[in-house]
Amino acid sequence: MTKCLAAAAISVVLVTAAQTVSAQSGWVSLFDGKDISTHWRGFKQQGMPAGWEIVDGTIAWTGAGRPTGRPVDSDLVSIEQYANFELEWEWKLPPGGNSGIMFHVSEDLEATYHSGPEYQLLDNARHPDGKDPRTSTGANYAIQAPHHDMSKPIGEWNQSKLVVNGAHVEHWLNGMKVVEYELWTPEWTALVKKSKFNQWPAYEMNKSGHIVIQEHGARVQYRNLRVRRLQ
Numbered sequence: 321m322t323k324c325l326a327a328a329a330i331s332v333v334l335v336t337a338a339q340t341v342s343a344q345s346g347w348v349s350l351f352d353g354k355d356i357s358t359h360w361r362g363f364k365q366q367g368m369p370a371g372w373e374i375v376d377g378t379i380a381w382t383g384a385g386r387p388t389g390r391p392v393d394s395d396l397v398s399i400e401q402y403a404n405f406e407l408e409w410e411w412k413l414p415p416g417g418n419s420g421i422m423f424h425v426s427e428d429l430e431a432t433y434h435s436g437p438e439y440q441l442l443d444n445a446r447h448p449d450g451k452d453p454r455t456s457t458g459a460n461y462a463i464q465a466p467h468h469d470m471s472k473p474i475g476e477w478n479q480s481k482l483v484v485n486g487a488h489v490e491h492w493l494n495g496m497k498v499v500e501y502e503l504w505t506p507e508w509t510a511l512v513k514k515s516k517f518n519q520w521p522a523y524e525m526n527k528s529g530h531i532v533i534q535e536h537g538a539r540v541q542y543r544n545l546r547v548r549r550l551q
Contacts, residue, residue: 322331324548325403325462334408342451345548346548346549347546347547347548348546348547348548349545349546350398350545350546350547351379351542351543351544351545353374353377353378353448353543354374354377355374356368356372356374356379356396358399359398359399359400360379360396360397360399360533361378361396361397362393362395362396362397363393363394363395363396363397363427363431363432363512363532364393364427364521367400368396369383369386369393369394369535370384370385370386370387370394371383371384371386371394371535372394372396372535373472374525375541376409376541377543378412378541378542378543379396379541379542379543379545380539380540380541380542381394381419381538381539382537382539383537383539386542393430393431394535395422395432395533395534395535396457396532396533396535397425397427397432397498397530397531397532398530398531398532400528400530401528401530402423402484402528402529402530402531402547402549403484403527403528403549404423404484404485404486404549404550404551405423405483405484405531405547405548405549405550406481406483406484406544406547406548406550407421407423407481407482407483407545407546407547408480408481408543408544408545408547409421409479409480409544409545409546410477410478410479410480410539410542410543410544410545411441411477411478411480411541411542411543412475412476412477412478412540412541413441413442413443413474413538413539413540414443414474414475414538414539414540415443415446415474416443416446416447416538417441417442417443417445417447417474417538417539417540418442418447418449418536418537418538419441419442419534419535419536419538419540420439420440420441420461420473420534420536421438421439421441421482421531421533421534422436422437422438422439422531422534423436423437423439423479423482423484423508423529423531423532424436424437424484424499424524424526424527424528424529424530425526425529425530425531425532426522426526426529426530427530428522429520429522432534432542433517434518434522434523435522435524435525435526435529436524436526436529436532437460437461437463437489437523437524438460438461438462438534439458439459439460439461439462439480439481439491440456440457440458440459440460441457441478441480441540442455442456442457442471443474443477444456444457444471445474446474452465453465453466456469456470457469457471457478457493458470458480458491458493458498458499459491459499460489460491460499460501462515462516462517463501463517464501464510464511464513465499466491466493466494466498466499467498467499468494468498470493470494470495470498470533471493471494472494477543478493478494479494479495480492480493480494481488481493483550484550485550486501487503487504487505488500488501488503489500489502489503491511495534503524504524504525508524512524514548518528
């Protein structure tokens, strides 16, 4: 066997081994750095809404090409739906930035936030929502505050993890669990009733649904998104 053929054979073995490990662990990449539409599309849309681009191998909201003069819902939804899962991702915001990740989202309602709880991503220092811990980075948006602010300075990459296993939900930020709650309990119902989400009866009543990347007007970048289903 020539050196070139031997090198090619080794490369195939390494790639196959990596794919096997990934399959065994259950992790599935939701973005390969080249194509967004393999795993994502627009809310209630078949394709990709204007404004989302690939920038330096990341999913980025730039707003480019977004229509003006009429309301446009530019949130991204996962093509597949998930019940129990673990989601990991990295994200970066500009000064004053705001975004979020939602889950168990239904497309039967007018907006993503009418059904899906949100893991909040925010510039705590510059955005008005940062004044309330319940709407700060890592929060169960507008319901529960993180017990620590583990966010990195704006312009740096943060690492987040969302665990949804039955009724149990965990928000992790840069290696620390910052929020933990149980869905569909009397305590949860009481918290929702005291929030703005009380006006939408379907809010987090679903046992499964889409994962959502929120567009909130500011440039945001996502990378290394991966998910694995939990039994």
